[in-house]
Amino acid sequence: MKNWLISMVLVAICATNVGCRADNDKPKPPDKAAKTTQQQVEAIAKNEVARRGWKDATVQDVRLEGNLWTISLIQIPAMPGGHAVIKVSDEGTVISFVPGA
Numbered sequence: 001m002k003n004w005l006i007s008m009v010l011v012a013i014c015a016t017n018v019g020c021r022a023d024n025d026k027p028k029p030p031d032k033a034a035k036t037t038q039q040q041v042e043a044i045a046k047n048e049v050a051r052r053g054w055k056d057a058t059v060q061d062v063r064l065e066g067n068l069w070t071i072s073l074i075q076i077p078a079m080p081g082g083h084a085v086i087k088v089s090d091e092g093t094v095i096s097f098v099p100g101a
Helices: 002-017 038-051
Strands: 056-065 068-076 083-089 094-099
Touching: 038 056, 038 068, 038 083, 038 094
Parallel strands: none
Antiparallel strands: 056 068, 068 083, 083 094
8 A cells, every 4th residue: 555655646746747847948949140250250350450550460269159259369470469359249349359468
């Protein structure tokens, strides 16, 4: 009798949990396509360093994280402190410019 009661309790617990899960467990749709392309944000970043007096620069790294692009650039000719990280919104607006030290 005791085993039967335990079995029924376990069945009841399992039956109430079937199909129950929080909404945040549902698969998420893929992120929307970026509004700006990598080539566009590279050009925006190069324009920003030119505006700040750099003669030339090369792009070292470009990453899209959520809705924010992060672009790392190196000044040409190479010199101490001649690197920067620029953040650009998905709409193409420069959010921040962090020069090397």
